[in-house]
Every structure is written in structure tokens, then in C-alpha cells.
Amino acid sequence: MALKLRLGDYIHLKKRHPCGEFRWKVTRLGDHVGLECFGCGRLTMFYRAQLESKVKEIRSARATGDIRN
Known part of the structure; x- marks a missing residue:
């Protein structure tokens, strides 16, 4: 199933980031999806196909109500 993401969306991953946070903000879309950790601000990139299996919500x-990009 293809992920339907928009810039600024928040995703909840199955595994916790080392800082303890589950939530990430979508910062870039394309073949790679750019994510920013909600807790520590760390930026990371995932292939879209990789990310599909990691997303919980x-x-x-x-x-x-947060539409800032």
C-alpha cells in the first residue's frame, strides 16, 4: 500500500528514536522521505518503500491545525 503523505504531516513509527520519541514530521517528499524527530530535531531520510513497513500511524x-512547512 502506498503511503499518502503531505509536507508537515506527523507520523508515528513503530520503533522509538534513541531520544525516546515516536513522532516524526515529514519535511521532504519524493523517492526519499525526509523526517524530523519531534523530540530532538534530528533529520533523517528513508526510502518510501522502507518507511511503509515502519509507520504505525x-x-x-x-x-x-499545524500547516507550517
């Missing part, structure tokens, strides 16, 4: 930026 997607929250739209429009639903949360």
Missing part, C-alpha cells in the same frame, strides 16, 4: 497537518 499518520496524522495530517491539516487535522492538527
